[in-house]
Amino acid sequence: MGVLRSLIIKEIRQFRRNPFMPKLVVMFPIAIVLVMPWITTMDVKDVSVGIVDYDGSDVSHKIISRIDASEYLELNSIYQDYPSALEDMEDGRVDAILEIPDGFGRSILSKPEKLSVWSNGVNSLKGSLGSQYLMQTVMQCLKDIRSSKGLQIPEGLIETTNLYNPTMDYKHFMIPALMIMLLVMIGGFLPALNLVSEKELGTIEQINVTPVNRFVFTLSKLIPFWIICFIDLGLCMTLALLVYGLPVAGSVWAIFLAAALFIIVMSSVGVMIANLSDTMQQTMFIMLFVVLSFILISGLMTPVESMPEWAQKVTWFLPPTYIIKIFRIVYLKGASVAELWTDYAALAGFAVLFCILAAMTYKKRG
Amino acid sequence: MISVRNLTKQFGDFKAVDNISFDVAKGEIFGFLGANGAGKTTAIRILCGLSKATSGSGTIAGCDIMSQSEEIKKNIGYMCQKFSLYEDLTVLENMELYGGIYGLTAKEIAARSEAMLKELDFGEHRNDLVGSIPTGWRQKLAFTVANLHRPKVIFLDEPTGGVDPLTRRQFWAMIRRTASEGTTVFVTTHYMDEAEHCDRVSVMVDGKIMALDTPSALIEKYGASSMDEVFRSIARNAVRNE
Numbered sequence: 001m002g003v004l005r006s007l008i009i010k011e012i013r014q015f016r017r018n019p020f021m022p023k024l025v026v027m028f029p030i031a032i033v034l035v036m037p038w039i040t041t042m043d044v045k046d047v048s049v050g051i052v053d054y055d056g057s058d059v060s061h062k063i064i065s066r067i068d069a070s071e072y073l074e075l076n077s078i079y080q081d082y083p084s085a086l087e088d089m090e091d092g093r094v095d096a097i098l099e100i101p102d103g104f105g106r107s108i109l110s111k112p113e114k115l116s117v118w119s120n121g122v123n124s125l126k127g128s129l130g131s132q133y134l135m136q137t138v139m140q141c142l143k144d145i146r147s148s149k150g151l152q153i154p155e156g157l158i159e160t161t162n163l164y165n166p167t168m169d170y171k172h173f174m175i176p177a178l179m180i181m182l183l184v185m186i187g188g189f190l191p192a193l194n195l196v197s198e199k200e201l202g203t204i205e206q207i208n209v210t211p212v213n214r215f216v217f218t219l220s221k222l223i224p225f226w227i228i229c230f231i232d233l234g235l236c237m238t239l240a241l242l243v244y245g246l247p248v249a250g251s252v253w254a255i256f257l258a259a260a261l262f263i264i265v266m267s268s269v270g271v272m273i274a275n276l277s278d279t280m281q282q283t284m285f286i287m288l289f290v291v292l293s294f295i296l297i298s299g300l301m302t303p304v305e306s307m308p309e310w311a312q313k314v315t316w317f318l319p320p321t322y323i324i325k326i327f328r329i330v331y332l333k334g335a336s337v338a339e340l341w342t343d344y345a346a347l348a349g350f351a352v353l354f355c356i357l358a359a360m361t362y363k364k365r366g
Numbered sequence: 367m368i369s370v371r372n373l374t375k376q377f378g379d380f381k382a383v384d385n386i387s388f389d390v391a392k393g394e395i396f397g398f399l400g401a402n403g404a405g406k407t408t409a410i411r412i413l414c415g416l417s418k419a420t421s422g423s424g425t426i427a428g429c430d431i432m433s434q435s436e437e438i439k440k441n442i443g444y445m446c447q448k449f450s451l452y453e454d455l456t457v458l459e460n461m462e463l464y465g466g467i468y469g470l471t472a473k474e475i476a477a478r479s480e481a482m483l484k485e486l487d488f489g490e491h492r493n494d495l496v497g498s499i500p501t502g503w504r505q506k507l508a509f510t511v512a513n514l515h516r517p518k519v520i521f522l523d524e525p526t527g528g529v530d531p532l533t534r535r536q537f538w539a540m541i542r543r544t545a546s547e548g549t550t551v552f553v554t555t556h557y558m559d560e561a562e563h564c565d566r567v568s569v570m571v572d573g574k575i576m577a578l579d580t581p582s583a584l585i586e587k588y589g590a591s592s593m594d595e596v597f598r599s600i601a602r603n604a605v606r607n608e
């Protein structure tokens with residue numbers, strides 16, 4: 001173990017003396033937690049709404065003022081007819097149009113007339129989510145009017161769509177994913193760059209003529225970054241709590257256990273790629289490809305459920321899939337390691353597999 | 367201490383090292399000469415276990431070079447052409463690292479590095495970053511570090527490249543001192559005046575060893591006045607040229 005200790009001390013000394021690295025590992029998590037959640041959020045706000053009011057009754061005025069008051073909707077203008085509203089939508093000034101037919105106010109207490117909503121598909125997210133919000137707001141308004149008259153809501157009139165959940169902050173959904181992204185970047189890239197720079201400088205030759213065991217050498221490249229990732233993760237979690245008021249619903253240890261396994265996976269992948277490359281460019285390119293695939297296919301940005309079936313099967317073979325599931329469930333809903341044991345087991349399996357591959361691909365003798 | 371028979375390294379059709387055989391005794395300074403591209407570095411890399419020979423056999427310190435390369439590594443020191451101490455570590459930190467890798471205790475490392483720095487008269491620079499030290503000093507340090515674990519054989523691949531004449535002389539004094547303590551020194555060089563410091567030299571041309579004897583015997587055999595002339599008359603027929 002003395003050999004491993006010497007090698008790790010060496011890594012720590014080099015790291016501390018590096019003019020750039022210590023700053024990077026502190027600034028990186030701060031930037032990711034403070035800036036990214038605002039950008040990656042899928043919350044739709046300020047949906048611009050145009051209303052075509054053929055009715056002009058009390059009820060339509062109530063609907064209009066309700067829309068005006070909504071936090072998510074912004075009343076653009078009220079139109080005399082549909083074509084003029086459509087014109088504005090074509091110019092991109094309106095995301096959704098609500099048409100209130102003539103006589104709607106009178107029909108509300110008996111058999112309501114049909115309302116129409118058009119959404120702007122150019123910004124599909126804003127259009128479709130926006131029209132959902134709009135419907136919901138209108139429905140809520142109608143519900144209030146009818147119940148004030150002691151009427152029940154007719155069956156099927158208010159269909160609650162789960163898409164709109166004002167208590168659910170999208171930032172909270174993204175933060176655990178962003179933490180994983182951090183682990184992918186720091187845990188994967190740093191060991192890879194570190195190792196390949198030893199190749200480029202030629203210092204690895206000097207190590208290769210020593211009797212150092214290749215598993216020990218590989219571990220000496222993994223452990224320092226393991227520690228750095230832990231510190232960064234702790235920093236992220238603290239910031240998430242202080243800035244966004246987002247605590248871990250489950251156990252903090254469950255998060256750290258998953259992270260511990262996942263960092264081994266990422267660092268091993270990084271070391272493996274560096275072992276198989278000769279230059280910094282090669283390493284960077286392959287790493288970027290792997291990391292992008294990890295981020296895009298594993299459900300970090302888009303839900304696995306909405307992927308085509310073959311892609312869903314691909315996600316089973318990607319380690320991030322499991323940690324994303326664990327992080328989101330433990331962070332947001334709270335679940336124990338025992339409940340998620342299959343995911344932990346999968347991560348542990350990947351950790352062992354990639355660690356062995358990392359050591360196997362390190363050749364002391366060419 | 368080193369015994370090599372019919373060693374060959376082939377890259378495709380190209381025989382970088384072509385069927386070489388030689389023996390080196392304990393405590394001997396063995397000069398391994400040859401022009402650029404003659405195959406010296408390839409040969410030294412095979413002996414150090416950085417590269418695998420295509421065919422042939424040999425032993426270093428009693429261990430087989432084909433199957434016991436990790437065993438050999440415990441008994442050798444290596445200083446390569448390219449300067450390879452860690453430039454972002456201090457002198458002492460480099461010594462601690464390599465001492466630790468070879469399994470020396472902290473006490474041993476402290477005692478040996480102290481003694482060696484004193485011998486080098488470099489003690490006051492022990493906490494300087496290696497990157498900030500001039501080339502000549504770095505080469506002397508690299509030699510010292512390669513010698514820290516008291517290897518039985520030390521391989522030096524062009525250790526004095528780019529070093530001023532004064533430092534070269536000091537460097538050779540260090541080599542002789544090390545050899546007199548019983549360490550076998552295997553050294554490659556381009557400087558023929560240095561070859562005359564060796565107990566025996568081999569001259570490699572196009573992957574083959576064309577001459578092997580003491581410098582004085584070679585000078586006599588080729589009717590030359592110096593090793594420089596010997597080398598030129600042997601290497602004249604070289605086909606490979608960089």
